[in-house]
Amino acid sequence: MKTILYATDYSKNSIGALKYAFALSTQLNFRLVITHAFDFPTMFGMEGLDQPFPHTEENTFKLHRTKLEEFCQQHLDDKWKTPNVRLEPVKSESILHGIISKAEEWHAAMIIVGIKGGGKLREIVVGSTTKKLIEKAPCPILAIPADTAHTTIKTIVYATDFEEEDIHAIKKLSEMAEQLDAHIKVVHVVTKKEYAGDLQMEFFKDMLRDRVDYPKIEFELVFSDEIYDSLRKYLGDVNADLIVMLEREKQGLLKKWFHQDLVKKMESYGGVPLMSYNEHNHQTLYFKVD
Numbered sequence: 656m657k658t659i660l661y662a663t664d665y666s667k668n669s670i671g672a673l674k675y676a677f678a679l680s681t682q683l684n685f686r687l688v689i690t691h692a693f694d695f696p697t698m699f700g701m702e703g704l705d706q707p708f709p710h711t712e713e714n715t716f717k718l719h720r721t722k723l724e725e726f727c728q729q730h731l732d733d734k735w736k737t738p739n740v741r742l743e744p745v746k747s748e749s750i751l752h753g754i755i756s757k758a759e760e761w762h763a764a765m766i767i768v769g770i771k772g773g774g775k776l777r778e779i780v781v782g783s784t785t786k787k788l789i790e791k792a793p794c795p796i797l798a799i800p801a802d803t804a805h806t807t808i809k810t811i812v813y814a815t816d817f818e819e820e821d822i823h824a825i826k827k828l829s830e831m832a833e834q835l836d837a838h839i840k841v842v843h844v845v846t847k848k849e850y851a852g853d854l855q856m857e858f859f860k861d862m863l864r865d866r867v868d869y870p871k872i873e874f875e876l877v878f879s880d881e882i883y884d885s886l887r888k889y890l891g892d893v894n895a896d897l898i899v900m901l902e903r904e905k906q907g908l909l910k911k912w913f914h915q916d917l918v919k920k921m922e923s924y925g926g927v928p929l930m931s932y933n934e935h936n937h938q939t940l941y942f943k944v945d
Contacts (some may be wrong), residue, residue, distance in 0.1 A: 656739070659688045660763040662754045663726065664665070665691070670730050672799035675928070677731055678769075678811045680739065682807070683834055688741045688761050689727065692753030693719055701829030712746070719744035751787050759793055764831075767797045789902055789931045808896045811839045814886065816901075817859045824864055824901045829869035838871045840893055844882045865876035890927050893916075899930045 661676035663669040673689070680687035681931050693715070727735040747753030760768055768785055773782040788796050811832055814822045827843065841863075843856060852877060860874050879885035889897060 656686045657763055658761040658763045660688045660758050661767045665726055669799040670770035671801050671803050673730055675799045675805045676767040678805040686739050688743055689723055690757045691719055691723060691744045692747050693744060694748050713940055714830045716744060742899050750784055755792055763794050765795045765797050766792055770798045770800055786865050789933060795930050795932045796932045799928050803926050803928055806896060807820055808835050809837050810893055810895050811837050811897045812890060812895045813839055813841050813899045815841050815843050817855045820934050821901055822863050826867045828899055829867055841874045842877060844877045844879055846880050873916055895927050897930060898927050901932045
């Protein structure tokens, strides 16, 4: 069975993501592993202790599992009490490393996290744990705004830059879309500097159709120099349930589109969940692994 990993810090920002993760795992018939990364606190200021007190580790794991149980019970009632839901706190000095280790342990198809309400994607774009997860995780990151209510995913927008890596990512995305019977809308925002945007799109469509046979994929160019405003409007026009981007180490869409000025604008963004692939993991996803 394939796995979704949901990581929580017990904050209000993570409640919507918990509900979203549970609903999506149910739709996909995936296992849901719910985790919280923690470290042992320093006791009595004794930072030089080489060994924990007897049973400290065992008791701490029990404490955090109980806390996960209470969190799930409070926000999912008894629905979480199924064999497909696992509660697994993880000890780590680094939240990032703790989440990644758990994702690797379960060969997770994706990691779901919550972000601040009001669509404040500053948490994704600049220096947060979520941004580091996007860069380092072995699978895609699905970031859920706190005020997002889960709906069935029927319209997925993939923002492309016409790179070959986009084709690999869309191929993997189509495997999930097929399970959800969702449409994928591949969109590129064309600026005045891109004179050959239409030719690039046709070339990209031909390459994609050679490698991806999912029939519910559409393509669209949006002509505008206001990339942020045009993309936001497009998401509303098509009633997008999910936006997907591929992050590259040197010149990804998150870096190219969401530069400093756009980050400020994105703080008024309207709360569509964002899935981010990374070029180092998009060819090693686990949707086809049983």
